[in-house]
Amino acid sequence: MDNLRFKGKWNELKGRAKQEWADLTDDDLLYEEGQEEELYGRIQQKTGKARDEIRDWFNRQIDKL
Secondary structure: OOHHHHHHOOOOOOHHHHHOOOOOOOOOOOOOOOOOHHHHHHHHHHHHOHHHHHHHHHHHHHHHO
């Protein structure tokens, strides 16, 4: 994933993630540059989805924006 695109679109991505996975909170979706793997881990714990699946979902969402 291109971290610059990820960072630039974060507010939109965060909203889409909350729609996709209703159990996520703002704390679950805290994004800090360079800490993407921690973000994926928090989402993985809440949703039960695999990291690759979560990463792919974010990449697809970025491509749609």
